Amino acid sequence: MAPMGIRLSPLGVAVFCLLGLGVLYHLYSGFLAGRISLFGLGGEPGGGGAAGPAAAADGGTVDLREMLAVSVLAAVRGGDEVRRVRESNVLHEKSKGKTREGAEDKMTSGDVLSNRKMFYLLKTAFPNVQINTEEHVDAADQEVILWDRKIPEDILKEIATPKEVPAESVTVWIDPLDATQEYTEDLRKYVTTMVCVAVNGKPVLGVIHKPFSEYTAWAMVDGGSNVKARTSYNEKTPRIVVSRSHSGMVKQVALQSFGNQTTIIPAGGAGYKVLALLDVPDKSQEKADLYIHVTYIKKWDICAGNAILKALGGHMTTLSGEEISYTGSDGIEGGLLASIRMNHQALVRKLPDLEKTGHK
Ligand SMILES: Nc1ncnc2c1ncn2[C@@H]1O[C@H](COP(=O)(O)O)[C@@H](OP(=O)(O)O)[C@H]1O
Ligand SMILES: [Mg+2]
Structure with a gap:
């Protein structure tokens, strides 16, 4: 039964509903923004969980052993894209311009797709580190690629303990497809994907992966290596x-x-x-x-x-x-x-x- 003496004006109900929707929108957009900044370009770390950002767990430090593990994975995943595009024979070859000496500086779908995988895998795992990559990263085409934080046995065997360094001292360099010129000529043996981690400008860990022979070399200064x-x-x-x-x-x-x-x-x-x-x-x-x-x-x-x-x-x-x-x-x-x-x-x-x- 409706309470006596109270009249519900249709205008009042509409204003009330709009206000409610406004509050809901505000709360929800804040939540979304939080998710995007977690996985986005250089956003603040937050949350945790299996694939949470490493820097958050340890007050702005990163473990180089974990960085090595994810770098190997990134080089392999990027390499899968490089191989897939080459095997499709649709390279979408373009010129980015000319080198200083006048050679064409080429780019293909292999470079772009490998770059996307490698960059977002590393950025999701280590949102606080500076990543420099050869190809342009399209912020409108973000991809969240979770990493299960598992360090492979061969790395654990060589490097027994974590190696923490301040996240701000790290610069990562990605080459999503080295030997692009040769890639376009189908000279597959020359092609590699590479990740490097420098600490205070000094190169400390490197990964070189050959996608067409599925060989990967990695090494860490004062750490260990799988190559000699x-x-x-x-x-x-x-x-x-x-x-x-x-x-x-x-x-x-x-x-x-x-x-x-x-x-x-x-x-x-x-x-x-x-x-x-x-x-x-x-x-x-x-x-x-x-x-x-x-x-x-x-x-x-x-x-x-x-x-x-x-x-x-x-x-x-x-x-x-x-x-x-x-x-x-x-x-x-x-x-x-x-x-x-x-x-x-x-x-x-x-x-x-x-x-x-x-x-x-
Ligand atoms: N003069 C130059 N200017 C710009 N890039 C150069 C260069 N010489 C070599 N490079 C780059 O260095 C890598 C190795 O070169 P090379 O095969 O000639 O030894 C290639 O990288 P990418 O294939 O990643 O572009 C190539 O483009
Ligand atoms: Mg390249």
């Missing part, structure tokens, strides 16, 4: 692996420094060329004693290889022997020299000064 150096290298007349598509004057530089007996091996991909210096079981992998590059190159191309070489006692420096800092600008100007189990500084002394000789 070969037992011997030819320092006197080295086999030198160099770029086949961004070579500049590298052949002249190599022959001038190490003599005409030197064998030059042109190859695609900076990841492939670092693996050429190591003891890699993959049959499609050529072997070399040194890796030299003379033109400009980007840090996502070289950071993972630098970290792996460093972890195994090798070196990657500019041609004048300077260490490379993996913060700040995207690229390096001074060329590259990579070696392992050799006197690196003695090799540097054999090289000409590129600025003076104009051999870039």
